[in-house]
Amino acid sequence: MTLPRLRPDIGSLPAYKAGQRPAERDDLVSYKISSNENPYPPLPSVLAAINRAAQDTHRYPDPFSRRLVSAIAARFDVPEESIALGTGSVAVCGQIIAAAAGPGDEVLYAWRSFEAYPIWTQISGATSVQVPLLPDERHDLEAMLAAITDRTRVIFVCNPNNPTGQVVTTTELIGFLDRVPPDVIVVLDEAYREFMVGEDMPDGMQLFRGYPNLVVLRTFSKAYGLAALRIGFAVAHETVAEALRKTATPFGVSTIAEEAAIASLEAEAELLERVRALVDERQRVWAALRDQGWPVHRTEANFVWLRLNQESLAFTAACEMAGITVRPFAGEGVRITIAETEANDRVIAVAAGFLQQHG
Ligand SMILES: *Cc1c(COP(=O)(O)O)cnc(C)c1O
Secondary structure, three states: OOOOOOOHHHOOOOOOOOOOOOOOOOOOOOEEOOOOOOOOOOOHHHHHHHHHHHOOOOOOOOOOOHHHHHHHHHHHOOOHHHEEEEOOHHHHHHHHHHHHOOOOOEEEEEEOOOOHHHHHHHHHOOEEEEEEOOOOOOOOHHHHHHOOOOOEEEEEEEOOOOOOOOOOOHHHHHHHHOOOOOOOEEEEEOOOHHHOOOOOOOOHHHHHHHOOOEEEEEEOOOOOOOHHHOOEEEEOOHHHHHHHHHOOOOOOOOHHHHHHHHHHHHOHHHHHHHHHHHHHHHHHHHHHHHHHOOOOOOOOOOEEEEOOHHHHHHHHHHHHHOOEEOEEEOOOEEEEEOOOHHHHHHHHHHHHHHHHHHO
């Protein structure tokens, strides 16, 4: 039987490995801490906005999401022309590559980093250039600069880096941006920006005006807790933002997502209280793991990274036994989302037991 002809390179496309859902258990409550989701359910005010917007489901959304664009512009003090929305910032990554890179072009990023970068790059027909992280899990910015060629079109800097949680500081980032050719796009993926509390932490919203080639990515999925509604955005020079609007899925951002995002910006103080509580929990988990003797780096995101190498899957299985589903990267490490206090307590307990058995 003859099957339809597909692009040969699509066969080798890696499937996106989403965080697994835990199996249902009778004996204990399970926790999914594999996708860096927010453990808090939507605020009542956000749910009310979602319910109101649901009444309009028979209508297409505003293709320009003008109400949300103007709310984002006001909140972050950026021009409306500089904002481009997408169905999650994952989609905006794809919009950027579609707008800037094709066959023969190179997309450069650190590795290990966010899985969407190689997938979108391959879909576009461009070539991935992956620069290994430093031994301390941070971006090797010098090596990334050295890897730029005249075919480089897009560079991703994931800050903090998913899955390692390590950051590029403002000083480092500025030093980097000053040396990247101005016709090469630098994407600063700030999916976890709200969880950053350290010193000298960059804020893309402050930096983008100084660099017309800088594209800042933000999402409502993590700190704002709207992962299921698929909404994220870029802030960039207006010429770039316009190109990103052109490469977006038409009517991709639903009215429900738009209204929930607006309501979330209105309730930001309350949401950032929750972020603060998660940051406190992150500190507690990190300190406990360190005290147990784990070589765990401080993290600025809502997850911790354990470089378990060959023991990654064994650790994941031990977590599963305890009713917590983490995200393994076989042969490399395990990413553990900071979540409900009970889930965090179990992580600490599993880690202690694992060290006794394997340490
Ligand atoms: C979660 C995440 C995103 C955003 O995902 P969306 O839900 O598509 O907005 C973007 N970048 C990184 C690095 C992430 O971890």
